[in-house]
Amino acid sequence: MDTISTIRRSANMAAIRSKNTRPEIVVRRFLFGAGLRFRLHAKALPGKPDIIFPSRRIAVFVHGCFWHGCTKCVDGKRRVKSNSKYWTEKVSGNRLRDTRNKRALRAEGWKCVTIWECEVSKPNRLRSLLETIVSHSSA
Template sequence: MTRVDPKRSALMAHVKGKNTKPEMIVRRLLFGMGLRYRVHSRDLPGSPDIVFPGRRKVIFVHGCFWHRHAGCRLASTPKTRVDFWQAKFDANIARDSRNIDALERLGWSVLVVWQCEIKDRAELIDRLVAFLQVDPE
């Protein structure tokens, strides 16, 4: 049986799933562009982080660690309990894929913004503008 580290358990219990710093940065950028949106719409698969109902577009803001951004240095794997973490990461990836597929089948367009992509604000704004097909202000 694998021993659970109480310090790590307490640390992980404080990890937020909503209103994360990367998500808030993306929301502020969108709001600054004059766009209005809904957040965490529970009536859609995966409760997307940002929803534009009139445009039928959603944005997920994914943490590179939790959602396994391929090739990203932030997507490291803990050295302890590797089997546990790999199963958790695999389940996250499968759930993300199911949610995106379900949204697209319902006629929604989906954009995934990765945590590491937020550093380059100009590039992020370009991606958001292209996805939402709006004029930047």
């Protein structure tokens, strides 16, 4: 049973953003601070990657742990108690869609990098992202 009203739950869910999220902004600031320039939310590409480097053909996805089912942290493994069937299917569907989109991007010659919300606060993970981008040869 949900502990808040249907109206309040609806307002909470409506406030959840799909782009310009806090983890995404942290990654963007890190990359920009390192001197890299990029494009955002490329609608023409499968899955609308959060950040792209067109000349290097690198697409970066910044995934929320709960929404995309991160296997590395508690939030990704957390199971909702109310309406659990819906949420299990929702997260599974998101994971399948992510796989499909990344496969389509790779078929078009793009390298895909995923940064999880739980990794954003880890300097080593952000440095490895930076190394991946810088070391990838320009097209």
